[in-house]
Amino acid sequence: PHWVSGPEAEVQRMAWAVAAVLGLLLLLGSPGGCGGSPGPPRDSLREELLLSPLPSGDIAATFQFRARWDSELHREGVSHYRLFPKALGQLISKYLVRELHLSLTQGFWRTRTWGQPYLQAPAGAELWVWFQDSVTDVDKAWKELSNILSGIFCASLNFIDSTNTVTPTASFKPLGLANVTDHHLLRYAVLPREIVCTENLTPWKKLLPCSSKAGLAVLLKAERLFHTSYHSQAVHIRPICRDASCLSVSWELRQTLTVVFDTFSIGQGKRDWSLFKMFSRTVTEACPLASESKIYVDISSKTQENELLEVTPPPLSVHEASVQGDRRTYAVYDLLSPLLFNVSRSLNVQLKWKRPQDSLDLSTPVLHAQRYVSGYGLQTGEISTLIYNTHPYRAFPVILLETVPWYLRLYVHTLVITTKGKENKPSYIHYQPAQDRRRPHLLEMLIQLPANSVTKITIQFERALLKWTEYTPDPNHGFYVSPSVLSALVPSVLAMKAEDAEKSPLFTSLFPSADGSSYFVRLYTEPLLVNLPTPDFSMPYNVICLTCTVVAVCYGSFYNLLTRTFHVEEPSRGGLAKRLANIIRKVRGVPPL
């Protein structure tokens, strides 16, 4: 585009003309009290980074940026944004969204070897939204909302339609302040096919007030973040209490990003790591807009001898918290503290193992699950889900949500749940059968998991034939089935004391915790890849040719039969053989035939 700078003289002349009027206005007392003393900041930003070594030796880095805005977004006319991104704010006020959770994930969190995740997300894209009860047409709002989000995050969320949207009744409760829990206002969809890459990260980073220019966001370098075993970025928007009395509502936007680095491959076989090794950057300053900017390093160890690992530089403080039923110790680096940058200008957190740890501490988490598809041939199959409860003495219930696309026709009568060889009857079942090309199957169950047990859930299905235009461009790759969702209140092994949730790092404040004796966990299983009977795609033309040929042959003989004239053949002089015979007879002098 070519920009033409306008005739400035004219602007200036008009500016004076307007100035006269505005001056007059000020004398009259400008409406709204322009230039009055501004109140306390109505929005705040907190940034956190949690580095935790995983039992398998990998390292997980979790970023969280929390923007809080003391404003009623749904009130008419709020349109002046500071730290809260304008694009998302407009979206919430236009579509009357109560809560919005979007995650884009590449890879799969291996709960067995990596332990309980702080916030897991299913592979691909996941979106769930609670609308306000004043929304009349939820489906329309959901459709438009997902289209706009698709534009904002450059993701294929526009493929969300009625065939992959469900309304769970029990699995997804509002995480924020809500007085309405009518599940008809909830929509949930997963796109397991979605591939997450740089083009999704860039718009996500653009929503941060400091962009990626300052603070912890400096570390978010796409080429390192996507060179990992697991990458999950998410946006959570919810209303929260403004203060303890909870008389008014604030809006909270959490942008989280979790990556798991494979330390063996990046560290040449050593388990030592540093910020620079992982991100190829170091931290030099906090985001000047943030009211809190901290790096936590998980230095807790299962054994009593605490001196296994060493963190440099030495942390200014140590924070102890009980997270997910475990006592954890964190080394805390407060980037806003002036002491931190006194010694060196940049912070490069390093962790060294004092002696090589041969026996990896692979304690399995209390709750984990796995899922697979079995069977042979292209007609029927079976989905099996295994749920493990490794708690030594406590049983607890779990809510299982299965969303299966309509082209796998589930037979509910084949649903079998067995624990320790005995049938396990679910205490709650909500099943919504699929409608072809309209909606998927939805199966929600509340299952009691006995202590130290494996529960196997199997259900059989039949594969449907699709219309030839309904196949994806690469149909032989298979069709994805979105992961099942497990939500549970897991009893903790240790007794926890109720703490101030706001103080503890990261996600403990996102999920509501009932009391000190249990904690909330949401797990996702693997997505499934199922082959459907795939036709040869030149088939339509072949069919046309074949039918036309058959029709033409039938028609041809019919036509011949009807239009041909039949008449009696005159006895002719005979064929070639007869004539030849006659010639021979003539020669021989015998009378001809």
Added chain:
Amino acid sequence: MAADEAEKARGKRAALAFAAVALVLGLPLWWKTTETYRASLPYAGISALGSLRFQLTVPVSVVFAKGALPGAQQRRLPFADTQEKESLLNPKTSITSRYETTYRSATVTEQAALATAAVQEADAALLLLQEDSLGALTVYVIPEISPLLPQGVGVYVGKHRSAVMRCPQGPGDVLAAVSARVQQIVQAMSFTTDSITAALSDRVPMDQLGTDTRRPFKSSLGYEITFSLLNPDPKSHDVHWDIEAAVSGYVQPFLDKLGLVANFSVDSQILYYAVLGVSPRFDKASSSFILSALSLPHVINPVEARLGSSATSLYPVLNFLLYVPERVHSPLYIQDKDGAAVGTNAFHSPRWGGIMVYNVDHPAPDKALLPLRVDVDMVRVMEVFLAQLRLLFGISQVPLPEEFLLESPGNKGLTDWELDRLLWTRTVENIATVSTTLTSLAQLLDKIGNIVIKDDVASEVYHAVASAQTAMLELASGHLGSAFQASKEAVISSERAFFDPSLLHLLYFPDDQKFAIYIPLFLPMAVPILLSLVKILREAKQSKKEPTKTD
């Protein structure tokens, strides 16, 4: 032999029956099942809209105060007069300006209003006496010696739709002189051929137009106005702006007045670490940083990536950026082409928005006090942005003679007659847009026979044509308000028809594929029928010849 003949005749009849069934039943069935549904469109109306002969009628009433006219001419009142001026822009577009002027003498109440001391009061008092109709103008003629107008002022143009002028004194025909002057006033308050031509810039070759004509935003049903505060250096500057009060105080009244023209939504945001695309040049003489006019075109693009478009609407966005330069680059001044500093320290970009640079005074280089708290002086900022906003909407002043006195627009930021000027040009622009849209739609549908035209698309097209015709008629009869409304409706309908998603179905269906599908069926069926028909014809010819031979 007779049996043979009968058999032959039966065969012939059977072949003919086949041919007849194929023709009478098969062909229409095939035609009917494969045809695309195309509702009929008003092609005649669309091509009639292609040539736009605008007739713009301005009702003007000229009111003579007591003593303004000499007695002899006073007696000729009231009378009416019509002046027409036609200008041809191109073979398909012409503008006829038509001024329907009525001359009458002032009523008693008008006389009383004109007798007040100050002209502003008279303007306000006269407003109550006029019927409030868009586009209609009133000119009051007062005697030469009247004290109502200040010394040296010949014409006063008020806030509303009226003007006051001194009766020119001279030896010639007073009425002719008055009407010449009235013509000048009316053109300033309604439209000139140039302003209408600018609105039709799409239909007129570029060289006929000045550069200014491409500055205003295109006519649209709504606009999003976004004020963005760019703070590239939050470590040094903690910038606060009271944008809510500024918007409700200064921008909203202006937009309320423009509410008739379009829908507006206003929002604001603060963007941190957003830098301009060029690094400014240090000027030793003034120890300041300079952004020259030549580099301004490169300033916006990197910023625009951060601005973000409006996620929730499709209207065009007007961006107003307030840029607080980094500490290391301040103070920053914009220089024009001649090298002089621009007084407002702002510039605007046509059809995009405006940028203002807001320098912060640094008291002393004391690092401990950073970040420095900055409270933006919103009055200074808003006066620049409002002036740019007016320019971007095409509300610019017409060059007027010295003796004209313009009333300032008041706290609305816009006078009634300026609104009228905008409405005249917008109406014309809308109709031209509708004509272009419908013409290209008709061409497209004509060119590609596969496009399905649904009934609702057709009805939108009908409605657009009808509304555009209504708008033209209303313009000709001088009803600006209803003309504008009709033109707006026409734009809505035509856009809806043009962007209807159903038009996109089945665009690509090439002929070779059609043949590939039809040939396996049609060839084996058609060949026997054709062959037997040829045979029958040949036999018929022979049997015709034979009798002549035997006879």
